[in-house]
Amino acid sequence: MIDVNNKMGQTPGTKKQKQINENAQSLRLLIEKSSGIMSINDTKGNFVYLSPSLAKVTGFSCDTFKNTNLYDYIHPDDLPKIKKIFPNILESPEKEASITVRFRNKSGGWNDFDVSIKNFIDVSCIGGILMNYRDVTERRAFENKLTSEKEKLVVTLKNIGEGVVTTDINGRIILMNSAAEELTGYTQEDAKGKNVDDIVNIADEKTGKRYESVIDKALTSRLVNGYESHTILISKNGESRIISDSGAYIKDKYNNITGTVLVFRDITDKVAIEREIFKNDKIESISLLAGGLAHDFNNILTVILGNISLAKMYIKTGKKDNAIDRLTDVEKALNQARKLTKQLLTFAKGGAPVIKPVLITSLVRDTVSFALSGSKIKYEIIGEDDVWPVDIDEGQISQVINNLIINAKQAMPDGGLITIKYENIVVGKKPSLPLKTGRYVKISFKDTGCGISSEIIQRIFDPYFTTKANGNGLGLSMCYSILKKHGGYITVKSALGKGSTFFIYLPVSKQKTFDTQNDQQVLRGEGRILIMDDNESIRDTAGRILVSLGYEAYFAKDGDEAVKLYSNMKEKGQAPDVILMDLTIP
Structure with missing residues (x-):
């Protein structure tokens, strides 16, 4: 402890002086026993007295401070501040000031002190400038760290590509980063304190209808890939950008909501690219489909022309029965052509199936036989008897079967066997499959091909996913879509080197009459x-x-000709009973 001028020590003298010395001694004992940090300095800043706690905090011994000045320990950058304060303090008794300075410690570092300075020069037991120190080193370190983190956050928010807007609990904007400023057309200064709905204008891309609450929209949004979000942000100057948006609540340590943070990503360019790719893929898919249909129609036309030539030859030679057989084959080929045309219309429209009750066994056999004609692949059918009738669109289900058989053919380039099996099943209240409770016909198509790896089997029903060099990835996704529209389902079981089995489920018809697909009797009439x-x-x-x-x-x-003809016939009292029209004529 320093007591240079014995200001707080015992001194002989009068009774009054004795009382002063006793008071000083009591004050000194109180200071030394307390954890408070203080010093008494003269008008030039020299230490007159310091508490042991100052030495303890800085790491110096009390003797170190002998014959030293306060200014010797103050950080150079803080010296001008404290040197300016001292003359002001000396102007009047008991004048007080506060300052924060860095105080050198023994390790060569700095302690941060909040210092309260007061003029007690005229107080006999002190007789100097009283300085009380509060060590705020840890607090300042925490504040500096917090400031640094805040600066990093600000820099991060400023430079990320997503627009970020934070609001208080009432929806008033607190912060906007640069990306948000660019997207909305408003600056941080313009937007701060205003309601977010007045600054962030978002609307439905398809309808153009504006969302009433930006916060509600963002908080209920799920980020989606591509342009399925259909959300646009309209800037201050009226420019529209396609965005994906999301939001979250800001909560305090007590889990109370204090505001929201909204994030907007500009996906305009990404959507444009995806739409162009999608358009090109559709064109490519249609080209591939057209090529496949042309090939199928050529096969059908070959059958038709060949059988017509044979029929003409048999007629000339009087072999009428043989001619009828050939014409029957022509009729079958034409029916197959009609089904192909219906499949093309189904693909083009993508509409709901036109269902009717059907015994599916004949449809499956005809489709499989046609698809495998000319190949080295054999097929067998199990369980054809007593199969329940199903509600289906024949053209669409024929397309599903055809796609499955084509996939099996491609998996067995050197030949193999396809086993088709029927099962009548009942799905209960707790189904293991995503099907409604009820009766279904389960048909399995098992091949002896190369199989499907576990890495890709979960993706084979995804649109445009394919492992084939010339594939378009539409076949199985179309099967999935068609069966879903029928209220059915498709799944697969496979392993590399062990072949694949596709299972399709079709709902059983509730009608009692159904199409058996047998030859119909020719019905005659009049009109x-x-x-x-x-x-x-x-x-x-x-x-x-x-x-x-x-x-x-x-x-x-x-x-025009039809209208005139109808009018003339009606005037004569012979109006048509039925009118058959090609609706595609302009």
């Missing part, structure tokens, strides 16, 4: 039928068929 079609061959063929069945046929090549 007037007006046919409107711009194709002369179709008019001629349809007319001959109708006349052969007992009907009167009338023809028009377009709408």
Whole structure:
């Protein structure tokens, strides 16, 4: 402890002086026993007295401070501040000031002190400048760290590509980063304190309808890939950008909501690229589909032309029965062509299936037989008897079966066996499959091909996913879509080198009558039928068929001609009973 001028020590003298000395001694004992940090300095800053705690905090011994000045321990950058304060303190008794300075310690570092300075020069037991120190080193270190982290956060927010907006609990904007400023067209200064709905203007991309609450929209959003979010942000100058948006509540340590943070990502360019890719993929898919259909139609036309030539030859040689057999094959080929056309229309429209009750066994056998014609692959069918009738669109389900058989063919380039098995099943209240409770027909298609690896089996029903060099990735995804629209399901079981088994589930029909797909008896009739079609061959063929069945046929090549003909027939009291029209004619 320093007591340079014995200000707080015992001194002889008068009774009054004795009392002063006793008070000083009591004060000194109180200071030494307390943890408070203080010093008494003269008008020039020299230490007159210091508490032991100052020495303890700084690491110096009390003797170190002998014959030293306060300024010797103050950080150079803080010296001007404290040297400016001292003259002001000396101007009047008991004048007080506060300052924060860095005080050198023994290790060569610095302690941060909040210092209270007061003029007690005229107080006899002190007789100097009283300085009380509060060590705030840890607090300042924490504050500096917090400031540093805040600066990092600000820099991060400023430079990230996403727009970030934070609001208070009432929706008033507290902060906007640079990306948000660019997207909205408002600066941080313009937006601060304003309601977020007045600054962030988002709307539905398709309808253009503005969302009433930006916060509600963002908090209920789920980030999605691509342009499925259909959200646009309209800037101050009216420019629209496609965005993905999300939000979260800001909570304090007591889990109370204090505000929200909203994040907007500009995905305009990404969406444009994805849409272009999607468009190109669709064009490529349609090209591949057209090529496949052209190949199938060529096969059908070969069958038709060949059988017609044979029928003509048999007729010339008087072999009528053989000619009828050939024409029957022509009729079958034409029905297959009609089904292919229906499949193409289904693909183009992507509409809901037109279902009717059907015994599916004949459809499966015909489709499989046609798809495997000319290949080295054999097939067997198990459980055809007593299969329940199902509600299906024949054209669409034929397309599903055809796709499955084509995949099996490609998995067995050197030949193999496809086993088709039927099962009637009942799905209970706790199904293991995503199907409604009820009765279903389960059909499995098992091949002996190369199989599917576990790494990709979960993705094979994804649109445009394919492992084939020339594949378009639409076949199985189309199967999945068609069966889902039928209220059915498709799944697969496979392993590399062990083949694959696809399972399809179709709901059983609740109707008692159904199409057995047997040959229908020719029904004759009578009446007037007006046919409107711009194709002369179709008019001629349809007319001959109708006349052969007992009907009167009338023809028009377009709408104007049909209207005139109808009017004339009606005036004569012979209005058509039925009108057949090609609706694609302009």
